[in-house]
Amino acid sequence: MKNKLIALISILFLSISFQAYATEVIKIKHAKGDMTSIVREAIENAKEKDIQLVFEKGTYTFLLDYAMDRYCFITNHGNGLKKIIFRFEGFNSVAIDGNGSEFVFSGQVAPFQFDNCNNIEVKNLSIDWDIPFSFQGEVMAVNKEEGWRDIKPFTEGFSWSLKKGRITFPNINHFHFSEMGSTLAFDKETKAVAHGAWDMGSRPRWVEKRPNGILRFHEPLKHYPTVGTILHSKGPHEQNRYAPAFQVTNSSNANFKNVVVHHALGMGFLFERTSDINILNSGVYLKEGTNRVVSSIADATHFANCKGDILIEDCRFENMLDDGTNVHGTYVKVNKIIDKYTVRVGLGHFEQMGFEFAGEKDEVWLIHNPSPKRASVNEVSKVKYVNDKFTDLTFKNKIPSQLAEGDIIENKTWNPVFTMRGNTIRNHRARNIIIKTPKKIVIENNELSSMMSSILFRGETFFWYESGAVEDVLIRNNNFNYVAYSGAEHAIMYVTPRLAKTFDVTELYDKNIRFENNTIRTFDSRIIIADRVDGLKITGNKIIQDKSQGAALYPDAPIFDLINCNNVEISKNTYEGPTEYSIKADKKSSKNLKIKRNKGFKNLK
Missing domain, CATH: 2.40.10.170 (Thrombin, subunit H)
Structure with missing residues (x-):
């Protein structure tokens, strides 16, 4: 191993002005086979606290056999003993340049962890898994009366087995999920979540092998998937979030550029108690030509108790099984x-x-x-x-x-200023953006499409316990195209605090939200639901009802629904489409409500 390490790695001790921070440069040459030991020893043997890893362009394989063992607390994931490939701790600066390389991981591993590091820079690489931790198959038939569905499972690139009437997957390194778990239907052609789809927890009574590679799942369901859709399962919630692709904790100045996550066993990017973060020209999305319908198992990006400035710009987030971003x-x-x-x-x-x-x-x-x-x-x-x-x-x-x-x-200390600009977020489960910070929020010039609400404001004093109330929000010049197409009722923008029973659920919570100059193309009626907002301005938006997107799921819902709000202005908006009524406001919301110079709207209900 020592000779192989010398052959593959040349370490240059340089003090050079054109490389910010890096004083020790570690060049890693491309080689076939497991690279886990190579990168582990390179990091552990670093003599400086300012390092740069430079990879020769190629496809690198990382297995778990020689990965680092460490018990990890990972917010919004499962805690436990993790197998870690790249672990950086206590460095003044860390730079990684993949030079366009692809890193392919296998089994339950945590690819990258940065803890107590400053000046992090990762660029020019992509992440994938050889076998995803998923089961998926095409729905061939359903029988609601008898309580079964026929599935033709994908075999190429997937790992699963049927034994004694039970499906297990992915059966890698002696691990399999205890049940099918979280399951969702996707459109076969677009690979977006299917129109009107519902989340479900799948636990079949038994699975029967049928002719022509068909499996019959005997399981009564409240909502059956449509024949021809792709049904995807990721295991039960308590087991299906092993680790994010990138985890950054107790650090500062984290920068990601041209970094793409094609698959992750949890979130794509997770930041905890980290200040000043940039994610630029990066993404979480499917590899071109793949037969998969899911990229990351959870959120594309997630920020828990961060501060400073967060910028997500010119990124692409698609086919995740949770939100595009969650800031709280x-x-x-x-x-x-x-x-x-x-x-x-x-x-x-x-x-x-x-x-x-x-x-x-x-x-x-x-x-x-x-x-x-x-x-x-x-x-x-x-x-x-x-x-x-x-x-x-x-x-x-x-x-x-x-x-x-x-x-x-x-x-109070750990809250960020947040900007999201020029991104595309679509074809995934849940919301495009969940945001909860009292500091300035700007969401502009994005292309947004989501299964649930595109933008959600929801401070929660129970269940998730995610704080808190927003105070300065600007949402402008975004294109919302095909939003809220899951079975459950949502809206383009949904403001809905979720407070425990001990709290006054009529008291104002969020404030100062401006929703301006956005273009909305939708098949359904709901645009905004606002609950307990003090200061909401909806102005200059263009709303077009487009029936080619699919059948309306809640055609009788009002376009704007105001509940316990104060100081709301709805002005200079245009609406194209059939309207029974457009605006609904309760007694409290109506008191200081201003409606003026809108086109295509009928009277307040």
Whole structure:
């Protein structure tokens, strides 16, 4: 191995001004076979804290046999012992240049982890798996009365087996999912989620082998897939998010350029407590010519408790099994008042366990039931971890007397300014964009199409416990084309806080949202649902109803639906299409509602 390492890697110790930060350059020559040990030893043997890995252009294979073992907490994924290929920890700067290379992984591995690193740069490479962690097949027949569906499974490039009436997949390195799990139908021609499709959890009573390579799944369903669609399964939720392709934690200045993820066993890009992030000319999408219908198993990009400036520009996100991006903080619940300065807080969702909610000198908001408003601010002076769920926070100042068990706390320090510009997001499950930060948000000049709502604002004080309320949002000059085509009811933009029963569900939550000069081409009626917004301006938008996209799923729904809102203006919008009524507002929303100079709209209902 030592001779092979010398043959494949030349390490140059350079102090050069034209390469930002890098003082130790590691050149990796292309070779066939497993490269895991090569890159692992190169990183571990680095003598400097500023390094650059430069790959000769080629296709590189990475297996899990010699990967690093490490127990990992990965937010919105499954915690546990992970096999890691590229692990960077404690570097001042890390640069990786793939020179157009393709990195192909096999089995349950975490490709890239960056922890406590500054000045990260990854460019000019793509990521894929030899065998996806998926099962998919074409729907050949359904029988709702008898409760079965016939599937012709894909075999080329997929791994599965049928034994004793049970499908197991992917059967790689002794791993298989316990059931079919999360299952969704895709259009055979476009590879987009099928029109009117519903998410379902599949657990057949038994699977029967039929002639001509057909499998009959005996399983009564509430919503049956359409014959001719491609049905895709990814295993149960508790097992199907192993790790993101790229995970960046406790770091700063992370830059990705010309980086494409064709498949991932979780999210494409995940950032936790990281500041200043750029994702440019990159993507999460299917490799050209593939027979697959799914790229990443979860979100294309995800940002949890980040700060500074986040920019996603000129990227392409397609065929993921979750959102294009999700930007949020984290609510923790007060579990116990320990003394006048200290509280014990608990994480709420099982996929948040082990997440670092706050550090010393972080400022936090204290939020008191029943109001969801951010109340007093305090500074954390000491953090004591109890276990992966509970943490003791000691504050600089006394906690207010009204703070009680069950109240929630939000991190004020770790919130980003977010810009998303010039991207294409389509053909995937869930939403294009979920956004929750009180700092400035700009979403402009994007091409957007989604199964659920294109843009969702949803702070949650239960279940996901994702904070928080937005305060400055500009959504302009985007093209929304074919949105909200799943079976469940959604809208182009959906503002819908989800608060626990202990909170006042009529109190205003989000504020200052401008939805301006967008073009919307839709088959259905709903454009915006806004709940508990203070300051919403909908102006200069062009709405075209296009029946060629498919049948309306909720034709009687209002175009704009306002619930418990204040200070709403709807002006200078145009609508082309049949209209029974366009705008619905409850008593509270109607009080300060301004409607003026719109074309093609009928009266307020």
